[in-house]
Amino acid sequence: MTLEINSALVKKLRDKTGAGMMNCKKALQAAEGNFDEAIKILRQQGLASANQKMNRNVTxxxxxxxxxxxxxxxxxxxxxxxxxxxxxxxxxxxxxxxxxxxxxxxxxxxxxKFEDIPKEIFDAEKEIELKKEDLLDKPDDIKDKITLGRVEKTLKKLxxxxxxxxxxxxxxxxxxxxxxxxxxxxxxxxxxxxxxxxxxxxx
The missing domain is CATH 3.30.479.20 (Elongation factor Ts, dimerisation domain)
Structure with missing residues:
Protein backbone atom coordinates (compact mmCIF):
# COMPACT_ATOMS: atom_id res chain seq x y z
CA MET A 1 0.00 0.00 0.00
CA THR A 2 1.37 3.43 -1.00
CA LEU A 3 1.70 5.91 1.84
CA GLU A 4 -0.52 8.97 1.34
CA ILE A 5 1.53 12.15 1.68
CA ASN A 6 0.11 15.53 2.70
CA SER A 7 0.47 18.10 -0.11
CA ALA A 8 1.65 20.75 2.36
CA LEU A 9 4.57 18.49 3.35
CA VAL A 10 5.44 17.97 -0.30
CA LYS A 11 5.47 21.74 -0.86
CA LYS A 12 7.61 22.25 2.23
CA LEU A 13 10.15 19.72 0.91
CA ARG A 14 10.12 21.35 -2.52
CA ASP A 15 10.75 24.80 -0.97
CA LYS A 16 13.59 23.35 1.08
CA THR A 17 15.35 21.41 -1.68
CA GLY A 18 14.17 22.89 -4.99
CA ALA A 19 13.37 19.39 -6.27
CA GLY A 20 10.28 18.67 -8.40
CA MET A 21 6.92 18.01 -6.75
CA MET A 22 6.77 14.38 -7.88
CA ASN A 23 10.34 13.73 -6.77
CA CYS A 24 9.50 15.23 -3.38
CA LYS A 25 6.39 13.10 -3.05
CA LYS A 26 8.26 9.91 -3.97
CA ALA A 27 11.07 10.74 -1.53
CA LEU A 28 8.57 11.30 1.29
CA GLN A 29 6.87 8.01 0.48
CA ALA A 30 10.20 6.19 0.45
CA ALA A 31 11.05 7.84 3.78
CA GLU A 32 7.62 6.90 5.18
CA GLY A 33 6.83 10.56 5.79
CA ASN A 34 10.09 11.37 7.59
CA PHE A 35 11.01 14.87 6.36
CA ASP A 36 14.74 14.74 7.19
CA GLU A 37 15.11 11.29 5.68
CA ALA A 38 13.35 12.50 2.51
CA ILE A 39 15.91 15.31 2.22
CA LYS A 40 18.72 12.73 2.44
CA ILE A 41 17.08 10.63 -0.29
CA LEU A 42 16.76 13.64 -2.61
CA ARG A 43 20.36 14.63 -1.95
CA GLN A 44 21.60 11.14 -2.76
CA GLN A 45 19.61 11.16 -5.99
CA GLY A 46 20.90 14.62 -6.83
CA LEU A 47 24.54 13.71 -6.23
CA ALA A 48 24.20 10.64 -8.45
CA SER A 49 22.69 12.57 -11.37
CA ALA A 50 25.09 15.49 -10.91
CA ASN A 51 28.16 13.26 -11.23
CA GLN A 52 27.07 12.41 -14.79
CA LYS A 53 27.01 16.09 -15.79
CA MET A 54 30.21 17.36 -14.18
CA ASN A 55 32.42 16.90 -17.25
CA ARG A 56 30.12 18.84 -19.56
CA ASN A 57 31.42 22.11 -21.00
CA VAL A 58 30.34 25.39 -19.39
CA THR A 59 30.50 28.63 -21.39
CA LYS A 113 39.37 22.45 -4.87
CA PHE A 114 41.83 20.32 -2.93
CA GLU A 115 43.58 19.21 -6.14
CA ASP A 116 44.48 22.86 -6.92
CA ILE A 117 46.77 23.13 -3.89
CA PRO A 118 50.42 23.28 -5.10
CA LYS A 119 52.66 20.30 -4.34
CA GLU A 120 55.16 22.49 -2.50
CA ILE A 121 52.50 23.45 0.05
CA PHE A 122 51.58 19.78 0.50
CA ASP A 123 55.27 18.81 0.92
CA ALA A 124 55.92 21.61 3.43
CA GLU A 125 52.94 20.58 5.54
CA LYS A 126 54.00 16.93 5.37
CA GLU A 127 57.49 17.82 6.60
CA ILE A 128 56.00 19.68 9.58
CA GLU A 129 53.81 16.72 10.51
CA LEU A 130 56.62 14.16 10.20
CA LYS A 131 58.66 16.05 12.79
CA LYS A 132 55.96 16.00 15.47
CA GLU A 133 56.95 14.13 18.61
CA ASP A 134 53.99 11.76 18.71
CA LEU A 135 55.11 10.23 15.40
CA LEU A 136 58.86 9.82 16.02
CA ASP A 137 58.71 6.27 17.42
CA LYS A 138 56.04 4.89 15.08
CA PRO A 139 56.81 2.48 12.19
CA ASP A 140 57.24 4.22 8.83
CA ASP A 141 54.04 2.81 7.30
CA ILE A 142 51.94 3.93 10.27
CA LYS A 143 53.72 7.28 10.34
CA ASP A 144 53.03 7.89 6.64
CA LYS A 145 49.35 6.99 7.01
CA ILE A 146 48.82 9.29 10.00
CA THR A 147 50.79 12.08 8.35
CA LEU A 148 48.79 11.88 5.12
CA GLY A 149 45.51 12.04 7.05
CA ARG A 150 46.65 15.07 9.04
CA VAL A 151 47.98 16.91 6.00
CA GLU A 152 44.76 16.35 4.05
CA LYS A 153 42.67 17.54 6.99
CA THR A 154 44.77 20.71 7.33
CA LEU A 155 44.91 21.53 3.63
CA LYS A 156 41.20 20.96 3.02
CA LYS A 157 40.69 24.12 5.05
CA LEU A 158 42.22 25.94 2.06
Whole structure:
Protein backbone atom coordinates (compact mmCIF):
# COMPACT_ATOMS: atom_id res chain seq x y z
CA MET A 1 0.00 0.00 0.00
CA THR A 2 1.37 3.43 -1.00
CA LEU A 3 1.70 5.91 1.84
CA GLU A 4 -0.52 8.97 1.34
CA ILE A 5 1.53 12.15 1.68
CA ASN A 6 0.11 15.53 2.70
CA SER A 7 0.47 18.10 -0.11
CA ALA A 8 1.65 20.75 2.36
CA LEU A 9 4.57 18.49 3.35
CA VAL A 10 5.44 17.97 -0.30
CA LYS A 11 5.47 21.74 -0.86
CA LYS A 12 7.61 22.25 2.23
CA LEU A 13 10.15 19.72 0.91
CA ARG A 14 10.12 21.35 -2.52
CA ASP A 15 10.75 24.80 -0.97
CA LYS A 16 13.59 23.35 1.08
CA THR A 17 15.35 21.41 -1.68
CA GLY A 18 14.17 22.89 -4.99
CA ALA A 19 13.37 19.39 -6.27
CA GLY A 20 10.28 18.67 -8.40
CA MET A 21 6.92 18.01 -6.75
CA MET A 22 6.77 14.38 -7.88
CA ASN A 23 10.34 13.73 -6.77
CA CYS A 24 9.50 15.23 -3.38
CA LYS A 25 6.39 13.10 -3.05
CA LYS A 26 8.26 9.91 -3.97
CA ALA A 27 11.07 10.74 -1.53
CA LEU A 28 8.57 11.30 1.29
CA GLN A 29 6.87 8.01 0.48
CA ALA A 30 10.20 6.19 0.45
CA ALA A 31 11.05 7.84 3.78
CA GLU A 32 7.62 6.90 5.18
CA GLY A 33 6.83 10.56 5.79
CA ASN A 34 10.09 11.37 7.59
CA PHE A 35 11.01 14.87 6.36
CA ASP A 36 14.74 14.74 7.19
CA GLU A 37 15.11 11.29 5.68
CA ALA A 38 13.35 12.50 2.51
CA ILE A 39 15.91 15.31 2.22
CA LYS A 40 18.72 12.73 2.44
CA ILE A 41 17.08 10.63 -0.29
CA LEU A 42 16.76 13.64 -2.61
CA ARG A 43 20.36 14.63 -1.95
CA GLN A 44 21.60 11.14 -2.76
CA GLN A 45 19.61 11.16 -5.99
CA GLY A 46 20.90 14.62 -6.83
CA LEU A 47 24.54 13.71 -6.23
CA ALA A 48 24.20 10.64 -8.45
CA SER A 49 22.69 12.57 -11.37
CA ALA A 50 25.09 15.49 -10.91
CA ASN A 51 28.16 13.26 -11.23
CA GLN A 52 27.07 12.41 -14.79
CA LYS A 53 27.01 16.09 -15.79
CA MET A 54 30.21 17.36 -14.18
CA ASN A 55 32.42 16.90 -17.25
CA ARG A 56 30.12 18.84 -19.56
CA ASN A 57 31.42 22.11 -21.00
CA VAL A 58 30.34 25.39 -19.39
CA THR A 59 30.50 28.63 -21.39
CA UNK A 60 27.83 30.81 -19.75
CA UNK A 61 27.33 32.13 -16.22
CA UNK A 62 28.04 35.34 -14.40
CA UNK A 63 30.57 37.32 -12.39
CA UNK A 64 29.08 38.15 -9.02
CA UNK A 65 30.26 40.73 -6.50
CA UNK A 66 29.53 40.65 -2.78
CA UNK A 67 30.40 43.27 -0.16
CA UNK A 68 30.12 42.11 3.42
CA UNK A 69 28.39 44.28 6.05
CA UNK A 70 30.71 47.10 7.07
CA UNK A 71 32.31 47.22 3.61
CA UNK A 72 35.63 45.78 4.84
CA UNK A 73 35.47 42.46 2.99
CA UNK A 74 34.58 42.01 -0.67
CA UNK A 75 34.41 39.03 -3.01
CA UNK A 76 34.36 38.63 -6.78
CA UNK A 77 33.43 35.18 -8.11
CA UNK A 78 32.86 33.73 -11.58
CA UNK A 79 30.32 30.90 -11.64
CA UNK A 80 29.73 29.08 -14.94
CA UNK A 81 26.84 27.06 -16.33
CA UNK A 82 25.90 25.69 -19.74
CA UNK A 83 23.23 28.12 -20.96
CA UNK A 84 22.26 31.76 -20.64
CA UNK A 85 18.77 30.57 -19.67
CA UNK A 86 20.10 29.13 -16.40
CA UNK A 87 22.53 32.03 -15.85
CA UNK A 88 19.61 34.48 -15.78
CA UNK A 89 17.58 32.55 -13.22
CA UNK A 90 17.14 33.96 -9.72
CA UNK A 91 18.21 30.68 -8.14
CA UNK A 92 21.52 30.80 -10.03
CA UNK A 93 22.06 34.33 -8.74
CA UNK A 94 21.26 33.09 -5.21
CA UNK A 95 23.80 30.28 -5.56
CA UNK A 96 26.48 32.72 -6.73
CA UNK A 97 25.71 35.02 -3.80
CA UNK A 98 25.85 32.15 -1.32
CA UNK A 99 29.21 31.08 -2.71
CA UNK A 100 30.53 34.63 -2.43
CA UNK A 101 29.27 34.86 1.16
CA UNK A 102 30.99 31.55 1.91
CA UNK A 103 34.29 32.94 0.64
CA UNK A 104 33.83 36.12 2.66
CA UNK A 105 33.31 34.00 5.77
CA UNK A 106 36.31 31.73 5.04
CA UNK A 107 39.56 33.71 5.27
CA UNK A 108 41.70 30.53 5.04
CA UNK A 109 40.24 29.48 1.68
CA UNK A 110 42.61 30.15 -1.21
CA UNK A 111 41.80 27.47 -3.77
CA UNK A 112 38.66 26.14 -5.43
CA LYS A 113 39.37 22.45 -4.87
CA PHE A 114 41.83 20.32 -2.93
CA GLU A 115 43.58 19.21 -6.14
CA ASP A 116 44.48 22.86 -6.92
CA ILE A 117 46.77 23.13 -3.89
CA PRO A 118 50.42 23.28 -5.10
CA LYS A 119 52.66 20.30 -4.34
CA GLU A 120 55.16 22.49 -2.50
CA ILE A 121 52.50 23.45 0.05
CA PHE A 122 51.58 19.78 0.50
CA ASP A 123 55.27 18.81 0.92
CA ALA A 124 55.92 21.61 3.43
CA GLU A 125 52.94 20.58 5.54
CA LYS A 126 54.00 16.93 5.37
CA GLU A 127 57.49 17.82 6.60
CA ILE A 128 56.00 19.68 9.58
CA GLU A 129 53.81 16.72 10.51
CA LEU A 130 56.62 14.16 10.20
CA LYS A 131 58.66 16.05 12.79
CA LYS A 132 55.96 16.00 15.47
CA GLU A 133 56.95 14.13 18.61
CA ASP A 134 53.99 11.76 18.71
CA LEU A 135 55.11 10.23 15.40
CA LEU A 136 58.86 9.82 16.02
CA ASP A 137 58.71 6.27 17.42
CA LYS A 138 56.04 4.89 15.08
CA PRO A 139 56.81 2.48 12.19
CA ASP A 140 57.24 4.22 8.83
CA ASP A 141 54.04 2.81 7.30
CA ILE A 142 51.94 3.93 10.27
CA LYS A 143 53.72 7.28 10.34
CA ASP A 144 53.03 7.89 6.64
CA LYS A 145 49.35 6.99 7.01
CA ILE A 146 48.82 9.29 10.00
CA THR A 147 50.79 12.08 8.35
CA LEU A 148 48.79 11.88 5.12
CA GLY A 149 45.51 12.04 7.05
CA ARG A 150 46.65 15.07 9.04
CA VAL A 151 47.98 16.91 6.00
CA GLU A 152 44.76 16.35 4.05
CA LYS A 153 42.67 17.54 6.99
CA THR A 154 44.77 20.71 7.33
CA LEU A 155 44.91 21.53 3.63
CA LYS A 156 41.20 20.96 3.02
CA LYS A 157 40.69 24.12 5.05
CA LEU A 158 42.22 25.94 2.06
CA UNK A 159 39.77 24.42 -0.42
CA UNK A 160 36.40 26.08 -1.06
CA UNK A 161 34.66 22.88 -2.20
CA UNK A 162 35.58 21.12 1.04
CA UNK A 163 34.07 23.76 3.33
CA UNK A 164 30.84 23.10 5.25
CA UNK A 165 28.16 25.33 3.75
CA UNK A 166 27.55 28.26 6.12
CA UNK A 167 23.77 28.07 5.61
CA UNK A 168 23.66 24.28 6.11
CA UNK A 169 26.79 22.79 7.76
CA UNK A 170 25.49 19.27 7.07
CA UNK A 171 26.67 19.58 3.46
CA UNK A 172 29.87 20.79 1.83
CA UNK A 173 30.11 23.39 -0.92
CA UNK A 174 30.84 20.57 -3.36
CA UNK A 175 27.60 18.83 -2.35
CA UNK A 176 25.71 22.13 -2.62
CA UNK A 177 26.91 22.61 -6.19
CA UNK A 178 26.01 19.02 -7.10
CA UNK A 179 22.51 19.60 -5.73
CA UNK A 180 22.18 22.67 -7.95
CA UNK A 181 23.50 20.73 -10.96
CA UNK A 182 20.68 18.28 -10.37
CA UNK A 183 18.17 21.12 -9.93
CA UNK A 184 19.16 23.04 -13.06
CA UNK A 185 19.97 19.97 -15.17
CA UNK A 186 23.24 21.63 -16.21
CA UNK A 187 26.85 21.48 -15.14
CA UNK A 188 27.92 24.28 -12.78
CA UNK A 189 31.50 25.21 -12.07
CA UNK A 190 33.33 27.85 -10.04
CA UNK A 191 35.89 29.27 -12.46
CA UNK A 192 37.72 31.73 -10.19
CA UNK A 193 37.33 33.99 -7.19
CA UNK A 194 39.09 36.80 -5.35
CA UNK A 195 38.65 37.85 -1.72
CA UNK A 196 39.51 41.41 -0.68
CA UNK A 197 40.08 42.57 2.88
CA UNK A 198 40.44 46.27 3.69
CA UNK A 199 44.05 47.17 4.47
CA UNK A 200 45.52 43.81 3.41
CA UNK A 201 47.44 42.99 0.25
CA UNK A 202 45.44 40.56 -1.87
CA UNK A 203 47.33 38.10 -4.09
Missing amino acids: EGLIHSYIHAGAKIGVLIEVNCETDFVARQEKFFELSNNLAMQIAASPEVRYI SLLNQPFIRDPNITIEELIKEKISLFGENIRIRQFARYTLGLHND
